[in-house]
Amino acid sequence: MKNDWLTASSFERTFSLVSAINTLSISAKLKSTGVTNPLSVEEVNQSRKILDDFFNGLQSVIQNAEKDKYGIVIGTDPRLGAFALQYINERKRVPPRSKLFTLSIHQLKEIIYSEERDNLEEQIDCLEALRTLIEQHAQTDVAGIFGDE
Amino acid sequence: MIKSLLEQHNHELYLDLQSLIQLVSLAPVSDELLGYKTGIINYSQALLQNVNINLALIKIGKSSIYKDILSRTQQTTQRFQLLSSMLVIPIVNSKKEDRICLQTIRWLHNSLPETKKYPAAFLSGNFAVRPFQDIAPLYYFPSLEQRSLLYQPLLFHEYGHFLYQIHRQEMDDLVQDLQAEIDEILMPMSQRNDRFSDAMAIKRQMIAYTWYSWAQELFCDAVGFTIGGPCFVRSFSRYLLLRDPGNFYRDQQDLENSSHPVTWLRIHNISKRAEKAGFKNLAKEIEKQWLSIAQMMNISEDYHGFYDEAVDDVINRTIEDMLIEASPRKFSQMDISSCDWDPSTDSPVRLFCLAWQKYSYDYQSYSTWEENQINLLLASH
Numbered sequence: 001m002k003n004d005w006l007t008a009s010s011f012e013r014t015f016s017l018v019s020a021i022n023t024l025s026i027s028a029k030l031k032s033t034g035v036t037n038p039l040s041v042e043e044v045n046q047s048r049k050i051l052d053d054f055f056n057g058l059q060s061v062i063q064n065a066e067k068d069k070y071g072i073v074i075g076t077d078p079r080l081g082a083f084a085l086q087y088i089n090e091r092k093r094v095p096p097r098s099k100l101f102t103l104s105i106h107q108l109k110e111i112i113y114s115e116e117r118d119n120l121e122e123q124i125d126c127l128e129a130l131r132t133l134i135e136q137h138a139q140t141d142v143a144g145i146f147g148d149e
Numbered sequence: 150m151i152k153s154l155l156e157q158h159n160h161e162l163y164l165d166l167q168s169l170i171q172l173v174s175l176a177p178v179s180d181e182l183l184g185y186k187t188g189i190i191n192y193s194q195a196l197l198q199n200v201n202i203n204l205a206l207i208k209i210g211k212s213s214i215y216k217d218i219l220s221r222t223q224q225t226t227q228r229f230q231l232l233s234s235m236l237v238i239p240i241v242n243s244k245k246e247d248r249i250c251l252q253t254i255r256w257l258h259n260s261l262p263e264t265k266k267y268p269a270a271f272l273s274g275n276f277a278v279r280p281f282q283d284i285a286p287l288y289y290f291p292s293l294e295q296r297s298l299l300y301q302p303l304l305f306h307e308y309g310h311f312l313y314q315i316h317r318q319e320m321d322d323l324v325q326d327l328q329a330e331i332d333e334i335l336m337p338m339s340q341r342n343d344r345f346s347d348a349m350a351i352k353r354q355m356i357a358y359t360w361y362s363w364a365q366e367l368f369c370d371a372v373g374f375t376i377g378g379p380c381f382v383r384s385f386s387r388y389l390l391l392r393d394p395g396n397f398y399r400d401q402q403d404l405e406n407s408s409h410p411v412t413w414l415r416i417h418n419i420s421k422r423a424e425k426a427g428f429k430n431l432a433k434e435i436e437k438q439w440l441s442i443a444q445m446m447n448i449s450e451d452y453h454g455f456y457d458e459a460v461d462d463v464i465n466r467t468i469e470d471m472l473i474e475a476s477p478r479k480f481s482q483m484d485i486s487s488c489d490w491d492p493s494t495d496s497p498v499r500l501f502c503l504a505w506q507k508y509s510y511d512y513q514s515y516s517t518w519e520e521n522q523i524n525l526l527l528a529s530h
Contacts, residue, residue: 003408008279008280008281009314012282015228019221019224022217022221026214033213038202038205070351072354076325077321128216
């Protein structure tokens with residue numbers, strides 16, 4: 001499917017998500033080592049909000065996708081649908097590649113919002129796995145925007 | 150090693166961004182492009198700030214965050230590339246002739262408060278839009294057609310994609326309901342429990358899946374008609390009528406997961422809209438032209454189940470709801486009247502409608518008339 005509008009909007013969504021993940025990941029890592037974070041509190045809160053909104057959307061897409069036995073996700077844009085399928089496949093993998101894929105979306109949101117030091121390691125692991133998955137998925141959009149290099 | 154690589158790359162990126170900002174700042178542009186230019190400069194400066202943060206993070210010297218800094222650096226580099234390879238081109242290669250399209254785009258974006266804050270530009274290329282909201286929307290328009298009044302209304306369709314993007318959540322909800330209804334309508338009354346039944350279910354789901362993109366295209370056509378009325382109908386039909394047999398018929402495999410409905414189907418929808426708005430003769434004329442070309446090629450209508458009259462009502466209802474959500478500017482009676490055009494007070498729609506009237510009446514003298522009108526248009530702004 002070649003849709004410039006769809007590619008551009010998916011490309012933009014990826015950028016916003018990866019930026020948010022980077023901000024939270026850096027914050028968590030610096031916090032765990034006791035180093036002052038140069039990123040502002042507003043930026044950190046905004047990043048949490050971006051991921052929270054994304055998880056809310058993803059949850060309903062995953063529910064739709066899990067109902068379907070033919071691997072065709074309707075009720076969302078095709079790029080997000082494809083990402084949800086990738087996410088579901090990762091959840092089925094044994095052993096899981098990250099704690100991320102063993103958690104429900106609700107638990108994941110709790111971890112992202114957690115300020116507890118005990119949860120930081122888990123948060124860092126989940127964020128890294130999510131970033132990897134998003135970046136892999138985004139290659140189609142990057143190629144759609146810039147062409148294959 | 151990673152630390153010095155990241156440091157070096159971010160320093161280079163800093164210098165590149167500074168050069169880019171200078172290049173854009175010094176480029177002379179027309180009034181129509183000033184808002185876009187300011188937006189690009191502001192965005193580049195925000196990227197510069199990002200690079201500064203990257204350098205500050207590197208300086209902390211914690212190897213645990215290098216992977217995150219790498220990702221931040223890659224993202225900033227990609228954004229820089231997007232600016233340099235695409236978004237600054239309308240500014241640094243700005244030409245006098247660009248002003249026709251830029252005026253149409255500016256007028257469109259200014260027609261609604263929610264799009265006014267997104268100054269846009271265009272590049273040469275096949276009709277498309279990249280509706281970037283965080284930087285600036287970029288339209289694509291073929292080189293020769295850019296300079297013609299006749300094809301400007303095709304930008305109205307592309308603007309529809311940007312409206313969709315602005316109202317994304319509400320639009321996606323409406324399309325989601327449409328997909329569910331299509332799936333239900335196409336569901337057979339009795340279901341068998343065998344391989345045949347599975348194949349039918351997959352096809353049904355594929356049809357519903359494909360309608361995600363098709364609904365948006367029909368919505369954009371409806372936006373085009375709402376804004377441009379008859380000039381959009383003529384522009385759309387003339388541009389596509391003699392282009393490609395694929396505009397009349399496509400194989401089933403080609404329709405699966407396709408980005409656009411068959412153009413003939415889109416023509417039916419546009420004609421119906423025109424007829425409903427009182428342009429009965431125009432609707433008849435366009436339908437007749439498309440039918441005669443189809444007959445010449447021995448093509449009869451077949452959408453392989455991707456479109457069926459049974460889903461017509463739900464599709465129309467959805468498109469109407471989408472139009473209510475986006476509320477594009479509607480053409481006025483003044484826009485479609487045949488008396489002379491006043492560039493200081495009239496909308497571009499009026500000029501484009503007049504252009505089609507002139508062209509239909511006497512296409513041989515049209516180009517001289519068009520040149521005069523373009524001069525008037527450009528002198529008035």
